[in-house]
Amino acid sequence: MAQHLSNVQEYKEFLDKFDVFLFDCDGVIWHGKNPIPQVKETLDLMRSMGKRLFFVSNNSTKSRQTYLKKITDLGIEANLNEIYPSAYSSAVYIKKVLKLPSDKKVFVFGEKGIEEELDEVGVAHIGGTDPSLNRNITSADMDTIRPDPSVGAVLCGMDTKLNYLKYCMAFQYIQDPNCAFLLTNQDSTFPTNGTFFPGSGAVSYPLIFSSGRTPKILGKPYGEMMDAIEAGVNFDRKRACFVGDRLNTDIQFAKNSGLGGSLLVLTGVNQLEHFQGKEDAIVPDYYIESLGHLAQAASL
Amino acid sequence: MAQHLSNVQEYKEFLDKFDVFLFDCDGVIWHGKNPIPQVKETLDLMRSMGKRLFFVSNNSTKSRQTYLKKITDLGIEANLNEIYPSAYSSAVYIKKVLKLPSDKKVFVFGEKGIEEELDEVGVAHIGGTDPSLNRNITSADMDTIRPDPSVGAVLCGMDTKLNYLKYCMAFQYIQDPNCAFLLTNQDSTFPTNGTFFPGSGAVSYPLIFSSGRTPKILGKPYGEMMDAIEAGVNFDRKRACFVGDRLNTDIQFAKNSGLGGSLLVLTGVNQLEHFQGKEDAIVPDYYIESLGHLAQAASL
Numbered sequence: 001m002a003q004h005l006s007n008v009q010e011y012k013e014f015l016d017k018f019d020v021f022l023f024d025c026d027g028v029i030w031h032g033k034n035p036i037p038q039v040k041e042t043l044d045l046m047r048s049m050g051k052r053l054f055f056v057s058n059n060s061t062k063s064r065q066t067y068l069k070k071i072t073d074l075g076i077e078a079n080l081n082e083i084y085p086s087a088y089s090s091a092v093y094i095k096k097v098l099k100l101p102s103d104k105k106v107f108v109f110g111e112k113g114i115e116e117e118l119d120e121v122g123v124a125h126i127g128g129t130d131p132s133l134n135r136n137i138t139s140a141d142m143d144t145i146r147p148d149p150s151v152g153a154v155l156c157g158m159d160t161k162l163n164y165l166k167y168c169m170a171f172q173y174i175q176d177p178n179c180a181f182l183l184t185n186q187d188s189t190f191p192t193n194g195t196f197f198p199g200s201g202a203v204s205y206p207l208i209f210s211s212g213r214t215p216k217i218l219g220k221p222y223g224e225m226m227d228a229i230e231a232g233v234n235f236d237r238k239r240a241c242f243v244g245d246r247l248n249t250d251i252q253f254a255k256n257s258g259l260g261g262s263l264l265v266l267t268g269v270n271q272l273e274h275f276q277g278k279e280d281a282i283v284p285d286y287y288i289e290s291l292g293h294l295a296q297a298a299s300l
Numbered sequence: 301m302a303q304h305l306s307n308v309q310e311y312k313e314f315l316d317k318f319d320v321f322l323f324d325c326d327g328v329i330w331h332g333k334n335p336i337p338q339v340k341e342t343l344d345l346m347r348s349m350g351k352r353l354f355f356v357s358n359n360s361t362k363s364r365q366t367y368l369k370k371i372t373d374l375g376i377e378a379n380l381n382e383i384y385p386s387a388y389s390s391a392v393y394i395k396k397v398l399k400l401p402s403d404k405k406v407f408v409f410g411e412k413g414i415e416e417e418l419d420e421v422g423v424a425h426i427g428g429t430d431p432s433l434n435r436n437i438t439s440a441d442m443d444t445i446r447p448d449p450s451v452g453a454v455l456c457g458m459d460t461k462l463n464y465l466k467y468c469m470a471f472q473y474i475q476d477p478n479c480a481f482l483l484t485n486q487d488s489t490f491p492t493n494g495t496f497f498p499g500s501g502a503v504s505y506p507l508i509f510s511s512g513r514t515p516k517i518l519g520k521p522y523g524e525m526m527d528a529i530e531a532g533v534n535f536d537r538k539r540a541c542f543v544g545d546r547l548n549t550d551i552q553f554a555k556n557s558g559l560g561g562s563l564l565v566l567t568g569v570n571q572l573e574h575f576q577g578k579e580d581a582i583v584p585d586y587y588i589e590s591l592g593h594l595a596q597a598a599s600l
Contacts (some may be wrong), residue, residue, distance in 0.1 A: 032442070136434070136461050142332070142493040160464045161436050168497045188510045193442040197468045198510035205505035210488045210498035 002264070002275065005288040011297035014286060018261060020240035021046060022054040022229075024220075025067070027245035027268020028291055029055075032192040035074045036267050038292030043076050045298045052235060053082055056242075058219040058249060060087045060157030060184035060200060063116035081232055086184040086200075086219035089228035090155055091117035093218050096231075098180055104152030109170045109204070110159050110184065126151070127166060137165040145169050147176040156207060156215070157184035158200040167206050174211050181211070185219030187249060191268045220244075221252035243291060245269050247282040254284075261285045302564070302575065305588040311597035314586060318561060320535045321346060322354040324520075324544035325367070327568020328591055329355075332492040335374045336567050338592030343376050345598045352535060353382055356542075358519040358549060360387045360457030360484035360500060363416035381532055386484035386500075386519035389528035390455055391417035393518050396531075398480055404452030409470045409504070410459045410484065426451070427466060437465040445469050447476040456507060456515070457484035458500040467506050474511050481511070485519030487549060491568045520544075521552035536560075543591060545569050547582040554584075561585045 005014055023029060029039050046053060055071060055078065062070065064083045071078045091114070094100050100123055108114050108128035115128045127133060145165075151173045159166070174181045186201035208215060218224045241261035244250020245268025254262035264270060264284035275281035288294070305314055323329060329339050346353060355371060355378065362370065364383045371378045391414070394400050400423055408414050408428035415428045427433060451473045459466070474481045486501035508515060518524045541561035544550020545568025554562035564570060564584035575581035588594070 033439075134436070139333075139493075142495075142497065145497075146495065162462075162464050164460045164462050164498075164503070167503070171498050172495070188512070193439075195442075195446065195472070196510075197442065197445075198464075198471050198506045202506040202510035203464070203467070205509045206498045206502040209505045210496075210502035212488070 002284050002287050005263075005286055005293070008296050008300055011294045012300045014263070015046065015049060015051075015294065015297055018051070018239055018241040020052045020054070020235045022056045022240060022242045023291075024244035024246070024250045025055055025057040026059055027191040028243060028265050029071075029076070030074065031194065031267070036290060036292055038290070038295045040074060040076050041295035041298070042291050045295055047077060053078070054084060054229065054233070055082055056084045056220065056225065056229065058086045058185035058187050058200065059190070060085065060090065060114055060219070061111040062087065062113040063120070064088050065116065066113060084225065084229050085113060086225065087113035087117040087157065089225045090114065090157070090182060090184050090218040091121045091123065092228045092231065093224050094118070094123055094153060094155070094182070095121040097224075098153065100152045103150070105150060106153045106155050107151050107170055107173050108155055109162070109166055109207075110155065110157030114155060114157055114184065127169065129161075133166055134161055134163070135165065136163065137168060141165060141168065145172050147172050147179070149176065149178075151179055153180035153182055154207070155182045155184065156200075156204040158190070159203060162203055170207055171210055174207065174213055181207070181213050181215040183215045183217045183219075185249070186217050187246070189269065191245070196269070220249040221256050223256065225253065226257045247274060247284070251282050251284045255282070263288060265289070265291050267291070302584050303586050305563075305586055305593070308596050308600055311594045312600045314563075315346065315349060315351075315594065315597055318351070318539055318541040320352045320354070320540035322356050322540060322542045323591075324546070324550045325355055325357040326359055327491040327545035328543060328565050329371075329376070330374065331494065331567070336590060336592055338590070338595045340374060340376050341595035341598070342591050345595055347377060353378070354384060354529065354533075355382055356384045356520065356525065356529065358386045358485035358487050358500065359490070360385065360390065360414055360519070361411040362387065362413040363420070364388050365416065366413060384525065384529050385413060386525065387413035387417040387457065389525045390414065390457070390482060390484045390518040391421045391423065392528045392531060393524050394418070394423055394453060394455065394482070395421040397524075398453065400452045403450070405450060406453045406455050407451045407470060407473050408455055409462070409466055409507075410455065410457035411461075414455060414457055414484065427469065429461075433466055434461055434463070435465065436463065437468060441465060441468065445472050447472050447479070449476065451479055453480035453482055454507070455482045455484065456500075456504040458490070459503060462503055470507050471510055474507065474513055481507070481513050481515040483515045483517045485549070486517050487546070489569065491545070496569070520549040521556050523556065525553065526557045547574060547584070551582050551584045555582070563588060565589070565591050567591070
C-alpha cells in the first residue's frame with residue numbers, strides 16, 4: 001500500500017530514508033515551460049542535506065546539454081553528469097551495445113536531442129530534423145523509398161514534425177530484419193501546457209503495427225536506461241528513490257531497477273484512482289500531491 | 301483447404317458457381333496507377349456472362365465518384381452504385397446509425413474521399429484537407445487545442461498529409477467520451493508502387509494507443525461495410541464471392557458476411573505462406589495467382 005506523505009514530519013522522515021533521488025522532469029519538475037511551485041526549493045533543500053540528484057527523462061527531444069540549460073534556466077542547480085534523457089540512453093545503447101558498424105547509419109524519427117547525442121558518441125545519422133524531409137510525401141517518393149542496407153537502425157522518439165514521408169522511410173528500412181528497430185520510450189502521452197498530447201510511444205505505433213516488429217525500448221521502465229546511468233555513476237540502489245508522475249514508466253522503473261523507494265507525484269499523468277483499489281495496478285511506495293511540498297521539511 | 305484455380309477448366313467452373321462478384325481494388329485490380337494485366341478482360345468476361353460486379357475497397361482517400369473515374373479510366377465498365385469505398389460506408393454509418401445531430405460536426409483525420417462522402421450525406425465536417433492544418437504544430441496550438449463539444453465524431457482514415465497537429469486535435473476531441481471514435485478501416489499496410497507502405501489502420505494507432513479507446517471500424521471485415529452495400533442492392537449471399545488480396549480484411553469479410561465463396565489473389569499483400577500449414581490462419585476457399593488469369597475461361 002502506498003504511504004501518503006501529508007505533513008512536515010513525514011516529509012522529513014522520507015528525506016532521511018534516501019541518499020539518492022532520481023527525478024522524472026515533465027509533470028514532476030515542470031509543465032512545459034512552467035516550473036512547478038516550490039520544486040526548486042525542494043531540490044535546494046535536498047542538496048543542502050547532501051543528497052545526490054539525477055534527472056532521468058523519457059523525453060527524447062532534448063540532449064543532455066539542452067536539458068541542463070532548461071534545468072538551470074529554472075534556477076535549479078545541476079551539472080551534465082546528473083542528466084539522463086532517453087536520447088542519451090539510446091545513443092549509448094547504439095554505440096556500446098548494438099556496436100553499430102562505422103559504415104552504417106541511424107535513421108532518426110525524432111528531434112534534435114537524439115541527433116545531438118548521436119553526434120556526441122560519433123554515430124552517423126540521417127532523417128531527424130533534415131529540412132528536406134519536412135514536407136508532404138509525393139508519388140515519386142513512393143517509387144524510390146525502399147530498404148537501404150546502409151541504414152543499420154531506425155531510432156524512433158517524439159517528433160512534433162512527423163509526417164507520412166518519414167513514416168514510409170522508417171517502415172521501408174525496418175523491412176530489412178538486419179536493421180534494428182529502437183524506441184527511445186513507449187510513453188502513450190506527455191503532459192504539457194496544462195493538458196496531454198500523444199507521446200513518443202503513440203507516434204511510434206504506426207511503425208510497430210505496420211511492420212509487425214517488436215521494437216527494443218531504451219527509456220524507462222527498461223533496464224537500458226539504468227545501464228546508461230550506471231555507466232556514469234555508482235550508488236547503493238537500496239538508498240535511492242525514483243520520483244515520477246507515471247506509474248507504468250517511473251514507478252515501474254524503480255521496481256525493475258530494485259531501487260529502495262518510489263514516490264508518485266500527483267502533478268502529472270497518474271492520480272490516486274489509477275492505483276488505489278485497482279487489482280494489478282503498479283503501486284508506488286509513497287505519493288505526494290507535489291514534489292514542491294517536500295520543501296516544507298526545511299522548517300524542521 | 302483452399303482450392304488452387306490453375307487451369308482453364310477450373311476457372312470456368314469457378315465462374316459458374318457464382319452470380320455476384322465483389323472485388324477489393326488495390327492489389328487486385330491495380331497497383332497504384334498500374335492496372336494488373338488481363339483484369340479488365342476478366343471483368344469484361346464476367347459481365348458478358350451476366351455476373352453482377354461490386355467494387356468494395358477499404359481505401360478511404362477516394363469517394364465513390366473518384367473511384368468510378370479511376371475504374372473507368374482503366375477501361376473497365378462500372379457504374380456508381382457498384383462502388384463501395386470505406387469513405388462511403390463511413391459516411392452512411394455516421395448519417396444513419398450514429399445519427400449525428402445537426403449541430404455536431406465530424407473531425408476528419410483523412411483525405412478528400414471522406415469529405416466528399418460526408419458532403420454527399422449532408423454531415424458537417426472540419427479537419428481533413430483544410431489547408432490551414434497542413435503545417436507543423438506550434439506552442440500556441442498546444443495552449444488552445446482542447447476538447448470541443450461541437451465535434452461529435454472523429455473519423456480516421458488514410459492521410460498522406462498527416463501531422464502532429466492533426467493527431468493532437470483528434471486526441472483532444474476523443475478525450476470527450478461523447479465524441480465517437482471511428483476508423484474507416486484497420487489495414488496495417490497498403491500495396492502501391494510495387495511495395496507496401498503503412499496503411500490506414502497504422503496511421504490511426506497513435507490515437508488508439510494514446511487515448512486507450514477502442515474505435516468503431518467501418519470497413520472490411522466488419523459488418524458495417526456489408527450493411528452499406530445491402531442498403532443499395534439485394535443479392536443471394538450464397539451465390540456471391542469476394543475477391544481480395546488480404547486474408548484479414550477481404551477473406552475474413554467474406555466469412556463474416558456469410559458469402560458463398562472467397563478468392564485470394566496473389567498479386568497483393570498475402571501469399572501462400574500466410575495460410576498454408578498455419579494454424580489459426582484465415583483460409584480462402586480459392587486462390588489464384590492473378591484475377592487476370594480468369595480471362596482465359598473465355599476460350600471455353
